[in-house]
Amino acid sequence: MAAVVTPAAQREFAFNRSDFEKVRKTLMSQAGIRLADSKDGMVYSRLARRLRALNMDSFNEYLAYVASSTDEQEQFVNALTTNLTSFFREPHHFDALARYLHEHPETHTIWCAASSTGEEPYSIAMVVAEVYGSYKPPVNIVASDIDSNVLATAQRGVYAANSIEKLSNSRKQQFFHRGTGNNTGKVKVVDELRNMVTFKKINLQQADWGFRREVNVIFCRNVMIYFDKPTQLELLARMVDLLPADGMYVAGHSENFNLQTDLVRPMGKTLYRPVK
Numbered sequence: 021m022a023a024v025v026t027p028a029a030q031r032e033f034a035f036n037r038s039d040f041e042k043v044r045k046t047l048m049s050q051a052g053i054r055l056a057d058s059k060d061g062m063v064y065s066r067l068a069r070r071l072r073a074l075n076m077d078s079f080n081e082y083l084a085y086v087a088s089s090t091d092e093q094e095q096f097v098n099a100l101t102t103n104l105t106s107f108f109r110e111p112h113h114f115d116a117l118a119r120y121l122h123e124h125p126e127t128h129t130i131w132c133a134a135s136s137t138g139e140e141p142y143s144i145a146m147v148v149a150e151v152y153g154s155y156k157p158p159v160n161i162v163a164s165d166i167d168s169n170v171l172a173t174a175q176r177g178v179y180a181a182n183s184i185e186k187l188s189n190s191r192k193q194q195f196f197h198r199g200t201g202n203n204t205g206k207v208k209v210v211d212e213l214r215n216m217v218t219f220k221k222i223n224l225q226q227a228d229w230g231f232r233r234e235v236n237v238i239f240c241r242n243v244m245i246y247f248d249k250p251t252q253l254e255l256l257a258r259m260v261d262l263l264p265a266d267g268m269y270v271a272g273h274s275e276n277f278n279l280q281t282d283l284v285r286p287m288g289k290t291l292y293r294p295v296k
């Protein structure tokens with residue numbers, strides 16, 4: 021199907037089908053992300069900001085620069101990732117995590133594999149702190165993403181106050197400071213919770229994710245959908261390799277691996293146990 025291209029006359033920079041194809045190819049090779057034809061408008065508007073920031077006049081010039089600069093490749097990927105997330109998104113996963121921790125006191129590592137701006141790993145950390153009644157539990161929480169901008173936001177731990185609206189009062193009080201003065205309308209994750217999470221830049225496409233021992237629980241939510249099926253299955257197999265037989269793999273709401281019976285067995289809604 022042909023890409024729907026907004027008429028060039030309405031755009032500040034010329035952006036044709038061949039530019040879109042180059043972007044598509046580059047993003048696939050850098051991040052494994054598959055862009056649908058319909059993403060043409062989104063690609064144009066996000067990358068047009070990079071052209072303006074770099075004072076460039078054309079996508080030709082910009083894409084040649086991306087090909088030659090690893091720094092700009094990072095900005096390119098940052099610009100094109102979709103980072104939507106929220107605290108306790110898909111809340112049943114966090115109830116399942118609490119149950120898992122009670123049943124598996126030997127749990128030592130939880131990996132949040134596409135942690136975006138941090139709401140997801142901090143939600144994990146809140147559950148861990150509650151289960152152990154401590155900010156120094158025997159559990160490492162590793163949070164990673166390909167996008168260096170969202171990782172920086174996650175590490176700051178500062179959010180709009182309305183992002184924690186749905187949390188219980190006790191979670192709000194225990195885990196967040198309310199901003200005052202210039203910071204009115206913002207909240208900050210308390211340092212004790214922040215210190216429970218180690219943030220790392222990991223591209224899921226890279227050959228070695230850097231784990232040297234098993235990972236008991238993997239949250240890999242709402243990122244597989246950006247990859248094609250062979251890539252999804254290859255990554256799932258690598259994650260299954262990292263999990264112990266009683267480990268838990270947590271998928272996003274539209275990621276279904278029920279047919280991958282050689283790799284995983286469903287153990288709840290979008291929750292899986294590895295087949296070992």
Ligand SMILES: C[S@@+](CC[C@H](N)C(=O)[O-])C[C@H]1O[C@@H](n2cnc3c(N)ncnc32)[C@H](O)[C@@H]1O
Nearest residue numbers: 051101104105134136166167223224241242243
């Ligand atoms: C829609 S967000 C999901 C955030 C969170 N897991 C959630 O479910 O709320 C997808 C995240 O995947 C990240 N991502 C995309 N491609 C990636 C890759 N190849 N390696 C690691 N992270 C990637 C994006 O940067 C983005 O932050």
